[in-house]
Amino acid sequence: MSANPEQQEYVNLRVSAETLPDLITIAQSAFGVQLNENTLRRKFNTQFTGLAYVGMIARDDANFPSAYYGVFPVKVLVENQPYLVAQSGDTMTHKAHQGKGLFVKLAKETYKLAAENGIQVVFGFPNSNSYPGFVKKLDWKHEVDLTKFSKKIYTLPLAGLAAKYAWIGKCYRSFLRTRLQTRTYFQSSIIASGQNGVERSNDYWNYKAYSPNFTFKAGGVTVWAKIDGVLQIGDIEYKEAIDYDKVLKKIARRAFFWGCHKIVCQCNEDTWLAGILTKNYSSEKGLPVGYVCFNENFPASELKFSMADFDTF
Numbered sequence: 565m566s567a568n569p570e571q572q573e574y575v576n577l578r579v580s581a582e583t584l585p586d587l588i589t590i591a592q593s594a595f596g597v598q599l600n601e602n603t604l605r606r607k608f609n610t611q612f613t614g615l616a617y618v619g620m621i622a623r624d625d626a627n628f629p630s631a632y633y634g635v636f637p638v639k640v641l642v643e644n645q646p647y648l649v650a651q652s653g654d655t656m657t658h659k660a661h662q663g664k665g666l667f668v669k670l671a672k673e674t675y676k677l678a679a680e681n682g683i684q685v686v687f688g689f690p691n692s693n694s695y696p697g698f699v700k701k702l703d704w705k706h707e708v709d710l711t712k713f714s715k716k717i718y719t720l721p722l723a724g725l726a727a728k729y730a731w732i733g734k735c736y737r738s739f740l741r742t743r744l745q746t747r748t749y750f751q752s753s754i755i756a757s758g759q760n761g762v763e764r765s766n767d768y769w770n771y772k773a774y775s776p777n778f779t780f781k782a783g784g785v786t787v788w789a790k791i792d793g794v795l796q797i798g799d800i801e802y803k804e805a806i807d808y809d810k811v812l813k814k815i816a817r818r819a820f821f822w823g824c825h826k827i828v829c830q831c832n833e834d835t836w837l838a839g840i841l842t843k844n845y846s847s848e849k850g851l852p853v854g855y856v857c858f859n860e861n862f863p864a865s866e867l868k869f870s871m872a873d874f875d876t877f
Contacts, residue, residue: 572624579619579634586621586629594656606774612767613637615681620670630661633670635686636875642760652688653875668701679858689851698854710850711833713841722823727793744778748786754868756802757836761868783811788872795824798872808840831870
C-alpha cells in the first residue's frame with residue numbers, strides 16, 4: 565500500500581469477475597469482515613437481468629484497492645410491465661483512504677454507467693451512517709420509511725448463540741440443513757396483491773441462493789426466511805381464503821423449535837404483508853426507502869418492498 569494516502573491520485577475501473585478480490589481487501593479494512601469470494605461471484609452475477617457488474621473500484625497510484633461503490637440490477641413490475649432497476653449495495657472505503665471523497669465520485673460514475681445501460685432508478689435502504697451521504701451528497705429522495713415488525717419468542721436462543729460462537733454456528737447450520745432441504749418459489753406478495761415491486765422469476769430465486777435463505781410451509785402457504793441471530797421473514801406467499809392468524813402462529817412455533825428468540829420483518833406499511841402483521845406483531849419505524857431516478861417519468865415512489873428485497877437477505 566502506498567505510504568502517503570494524503571497525496572493520492574486514484575484510477576477508477578469498473579468492477580468485474582477479475583477484480584472481485586479487491587472488494588475482499590477493502591471490506592477487511594472497512595468492516596473487519598472476510599468476504600467469501602465464491603459468494604461474491606454469485607451475488608454479482610446478475611446476468612439474468614441482462615446486466616451484471618455495475619460498479620466502480622478506486623485504486624491508488626500504487627494500484628492498491630481503496631474504495632468501491634456498486635449496484636445490483638434487478639427487474640421490477642410496474643402495472644405488470646417489467647423494468648430494469650438496481651439496488652445500491654456493498655459500499656465501502658478502505659480505512660487508509662477515507663475522507664477523500666471516493667464514495668461520491670464512485671457513486672456518480674456508477675450512476676452514469678447504470679443510466680447508460682437502461683437502469684431506470686437506483687434504490688436502497690441506507691442505515692444511519694450512510695443516510696447523510698446518499699441524501700445530502702447524491703441527491704437521493706426519501707419519502708417513506710419501511711415499518712419494522714417484531715415478535716418476541718420465549719425459547720432457548722440457539723440462533724443468537726450460533727451467530728456469536730463459530731462452533732455452535734457450525735452445529736446449528738448442520739441441524740437446519742437436515743430440516744430445510746427444499747425451496748419453493750412464489751411470486752412477491754406485493755405483486756400478487758396488486759402493487760408494484762420486485763419480480764420473483766425462477767431466475768431471480770436461483771440468483772438469491774447466494775445467501776443462506778430458505779423457504780418453509782406454514783398453514784398452507786410458503787414463507788421465505790433467513791436466520792441471522794433471529795428469524796427474518798422476507799415475505800409470505802399471498803393466497804386468498806387463508807387464515808393468516810394461523811399462519812403466523814405456525815411461524816412462531818417454528819421459531820420456537822429453531823431457537824429464534826425473535827421474529828423480524830420489514831416492509832412498506834401500505835402493503836398486504838404489513839396488514840397481516842399489524843395485529844400480531846409490535847411495530848416501529850424501519851429503514852428509510854431512498855432512491856435516485858434517471859428517468860423522470862418512472863414512478864419510483866410507487867415501488868413497494870419487503871425484507872426479501874434486501875441485497876443482504
